[in-house]
Amino acid sequence: MKKQLANTFAAMATVAIGALASFGAQAQEWPERAITVVVPFAAGGGADPVARTVAEGIQEAFGQPVVVDFRPGANGTIGANIVAQAEPDGYTLLITSPAPLVNVKFGQKLPYDPDGDLVSITQIADAPYLLTASGKFPANTLQELVDYAKAHPGEVNAGVSGLGGLSHLSTVILQEATGTKLTPIPYDGVGERIADLMAGTIDISTGIGASGFQAGIQDGSIKPLVVMGDTRVPELPDTPTVIEAGYPNAISSGWYMLSAPQDFPPELVKKLNEAVVAYLNRADIKDKFIKFGNMVKTSTPEEAEALIQRETTVLKDLVDRGVFTVQ
Template structure:
């Protein structure tokens, strides 16, 4: 009986310590790991949210870019971090496609992460070098069919969402497109602007400034309706009804993180998303504010995990070992 009482007391004490720690959280700066190179949609969202979250939590939220392998390197760093809320992951939908693209991962996607909140979503945008001989999706498709494999599509990396969007377009339009994979958004964007590749998919935040500056021309947006940031740009669905490719951006913590910490992060980020200034910035960038509970984001996470499995298996896409 004394042994049982000691075990119960120890368990109670551990729970009390966790609860107290969670109540005082955060007591030091928080590292927000962005597993992609600076300049892309994930980086834009991460830095804006981190800036606004800092005064709400009373501690600095520092964005740390750890790019590589379609977000796997950064995600693995968080998966193996202490589950205390001081190392968090701000990633995108690639987290749900990677398990189907790679034969093995250094973490278990379903077991090693806890969803906190969806911060935003953005449709992918097809943009091209201004000198290409097409301006619309029908013109692009006609040109690609006349010149099989001649149309080059740049991506920030094999398996990233822009790559999957191009695969979707190739499948839907029955065209042969040549994928050119780079190491990061900056490299692919530089070659797109210089005309070394013909076009690329990306999120609106990654392209909108170059489009407004005349360095790129938009072909179509992969959303169900036109977007306010670029209202003149048609949707792919206007040519191929039902075509949609939206990327979400969200926050995860390592498995085992106390629920009180998850809830505090969710509450703080919900406050950020309620800020009219954040809404205005998101609107300028072509982003749709997210929000909701951890359970709601968990449902979206698992739905995408299933849906990407169906698509990637059907296309037989593999990008890594």
């Protein structure tokens, strides 16, 4: 008993010293060792070049090596959870798409609270969803699609990547904004979805950026209908936005965000925000991002937080009204 008590004290003392030490370190000069940026998706995927570029920027600004750590799994929630549970000491950061941040899982428990356990530092990029149709589908514009879908309710097959995912969400947002009824057809990988779109097996599909659809767009087997954002994308200068097409509520974007664990020191948020925003707005970096298939879009921490809040509210509303459902 006595020994146990002694052990407990020893443990407490260690924790206290550890906390003091880390506090002291912070008070001195952050960063004094390598920083880890967790990416909750597979290496080689869409987030890979984005994260590596931002990592280079942080490294350049603070003179410490930045390691990109890919922790894929469960649609980004595994990696996000690692950061949510990490010490807010400035040495563990997160770069992710909306998936683990704007998250209302259907009946599944998340080990972290996407609303409170992560702090936003800045938005990194914006990649609006592109709505495309098969070359064999009669509609050539968003309006023609809406007219067709209204004449044939529930008959338009919309390819999505997994029910309950963000591409399904973008399709539901489209339905809501246009007052149509589409049938979601879930796909596991992007390859077969594009193949089926080209073949006309499915009628329409949404995807982040033009990259996956580019080949089909070139030979006419896929038609770009509309960009689901507020600005046109560089690769498709002739494709209008949903705002131009008259459906401003149909905005849906896959963005990238730099986040940190909760209780992250505000002065570090400020430091990181300033450095990363300055780096990303360099002309050469902006060009680089266009090659990655998205556009640099930076923000203040408050704007970033508001973006997540806004999208979570939209999502919660759709789920609560039973519009966005998996069954």
